[in-house]
Amino acid sequence: MLAALIIVFREVVEAGLVIGIVLAATRSVGGSRLMTAAGIAGGILGSCFVAVFAGTIASAFAGYGQELFNAAILSIAVIMLAWHNTWMARHGSELAQDLREAGEAVARGKKSLLALALVVGIAVLREGAEVVLFLYGIVITDGGSGISLLAGGFIGLLLGAALSALTYFGLLRVPVRHLFKVTSLLIAFLAAGMAAQSVFFLEQAGVIDFLGGTAWDSSALLSEKSIAGRILHTLIGYSDQPSIMQLLTYVATLTIIYLLARTFSSPGKQQAVRVST
C-alpha cells in the first residue's frame, strides 16, 4: 500500500505544484478558480484518453510517439507560461494597485487565464496518464487483493492535492505587492524547466542529436527521481544529468521570457503611446 502511495504521489508532485502556483498567480483575476478547476478536469479526462491510447501513441513515429507527444505538450505549456508572464508584466501592476482600472484588465485577463488553464491541464495530463495506467494495472492483475493498493494510490493523490494547497497558501503569505513578482519568477523558472524537459524528450526521440554531452552529474548529490529532486525539478527544472543542449535551452527560455516581459511591460512612457494609438 505504501509503495502504491509513493508511486502515485511522486507522479502528482509536478501537477500539484503547478496548480498551487497558477492559483496564486491568478488570485486577483475573476473566475480563475473555475478556470483552474476546468484545467484539472480537462487534464484528468485527457489522462484517461492517453492511457487508453498509450499503445497507439507509443508505437507512432517509429516508436518515439510518447517522447514526441510529451515534447509537444510541454512546448505548448512553455509558450502559454511565457505569454502569461508577458501579459502580467503589462497588466499586473494595474491589478495590484488600482481596482478601478483592474476591471478592464480582468476582462482582458480571460485569455491569459485560458492559457494557464491549459498549462494546468497539461501538467495533470502528463503524469495523470501514468497514474491511470498504474491503477488500471493494479485492478486487472491483483483484482480484489488490489484494494489496499488502490487505497494507497488514492491517498497518494490526496497528498498531491495537499501539496497544491500548501504551495497556494504558502504563496498567499507573500505580501500582495510582491506576489506578482514572486509568481512571475516562479512561472519563468517553471517554463524554463519544462523547455529543458522538452529537449530531453526530443533527444530521446533522436530529433535533437547534438550538444548531447552531459553538462554535469549531480545524481550522487541529489537524485532527480527522489521526492526532493522532483520538487526541485518542477520548480526550477533541476536535472541531475542535463545535456548541454538542455542547459542552453533553459538559459535561452529564461532570457526570452525576461526580454518579452521587459519589452512589453508598461512604464509611464509606453502607456502614453498605447493610449494615443
Place this chain on the structure above:
Amino acid sequence: MLCLHGASKRGGLLIATTLALASFASLVAEAADPMTYEITLKDQKFAPAELKVSAGTAFIIKLKNENDAPAEFESKEMKFEKVVAGHAEIVVKVKALPKGIFKFVDEYHEDTALGTVEAE
C-alpha cells in the same frame, strides 16, 4: 511600433535558427545505426534480465510487454522512463555508457521486476 518591429525581427531570427537546427538534426540522425537489444517482460520478470553491451557506444532497447497490465520501463541511471501498454512494444534510446552496471525496473513493480545492463 518600434518595439513591435524589434519583436518580429527576433521572431524571424528564432524561426531561422529553429529551421537550421532541425535540418542539422535530421542529417545527424541518419548517420548512426545503433545496436538493438530485445527484452521481454512477462509477469514480473525481464528476459533477459542481464544485458551485456559495449561501453562507449549508444544502443537501443526494444521492450515487449507480454502482460495484460501496462508497465513503466525506467532506469534512473540510463535516463529513460517510458510507459508500455499491455501486449505492446516500445523502444528506448540509451546514450553511450561508461564501464559499469546499470539498473532498470518496471516502476510499477520495482521491487520484483528488475534487471541490469553491464557495459564493458
